[in-house]
Amino acid sequence: xxxxxxxxxxxxxxxDRCRDTALDSPGAAPGWDPPDTDLLDTDWGLWGLLWYGRxxxxxxxxxxxxxxxxxxxxxxxxxxxxxDEVYDGYGDPPRLLAPExxxxxxxxxxAIDLDAYLAALPASPGEAAExxxxxxxxxxxxxxxxxxxxxxxxxxxxxxxxxxxxxxxxD
Numbered sequence: 001x002x003x004x005x006x007x008x009x010x011x012x013x014x015x016d017r018c019r020d021t022a023l024d025s026p027g028a029a030p031g032w033d034p035p036d037t038d039l040l041d042t043d044w045g046l047w048g049l050l051w052y053g054r055x056x057x058x059x060x061x062x063x064x065x066x067x068x069x070x071x072x073x074x075x076x077x078x079x080x081x082x083x084d085e086v087y088d089g090y091g092d093p094p095r096l097l098a099p100e101x102x103x104x105x106x107x108x109x110x111a112i113d114l115d116a117y118l119a120a121l122p123a124s125p126g127e128a129a130e131x132x133x134x135x136x137x138x139x140x141x142x143x144x145x146x147x148x149x150x151x152x153x154x155x156x157x158x159x160x161x162x163x164x165x166x167x168x169x170x171d
Contacts, residue, residue, distance in 0.1 A: 002044075003171065004041050004171065005041070005042040005043070005044075006039070006041055007039070007040040007070070007152075007166055008038055008040075009039075009164040009165070009166055010034050010164060010166075012099070012165060015096075017031070018080060018081065022080035028083060029085050030081060040155045042151065044134070046152060048132035048133060048134055049066060050066055051131075052118070052133075056120040056131065058117045058119075062117050066109075066149075066152075069097075069105050070152075070168055071095060072094070072095025072168040074095070076095065076096030078094060078167070081094045082094075087169045087170075088171050090170065090171070092170075094167045094169040095167065097165060098165055099160075099163050102156060102159045102160050106160035107160075109153045109156050110153060110157065112149075112153075114146060118146075121141070125137075128141035129141050
């Protein structure tokens with residue numbers, strides 16, 4: 001199974017319930033089960049967007065925003081989510097972006113001009129895939145990158161509108 005970038009939108013009270021559940025349950029299971037509508041799997045799309053951005057020297061501020069949106073922030077007192085009920089244990093445990101950080105990121109992601117960011121992406125599918133670090137990619141690379149970026153942008157926009165946190169991890 002391939003690793004992919006995962007995100008979840010959750011409320012602070014939901015995190016508090018998970019923390020309490022982990023403290024009270026055998027095996028410290030947090031009772032993690034956010035609705036599917038509040039989960040996002042961006043596959044490898046955003047990693048490819050960042051890979052391309054570094055190689056093409058695309059907008060550094062945009063790259064930093066995208067990186068933070070998928071990396072989360074350090075801290076956050078969510079060690080109780082370091083559990084196999086939440087993620088498979090490969091890589092770092094989930095990281096948190098608090099509601100204020102989510103609002104900030106949402107504004108920043110909305111301001112990114114993705115056409116300008118992708119201006120130097122080669123037209124050839126093979127060359128575009130190589131520019132994004134995708135070996136053996138089949139399909140329209142630009143469409144793939146845009147689709148996953150737009151999904152991220154909309155995910156953060158809704159989280160900001162609802163005053164939610166975002167958790168990030170690789171699974």
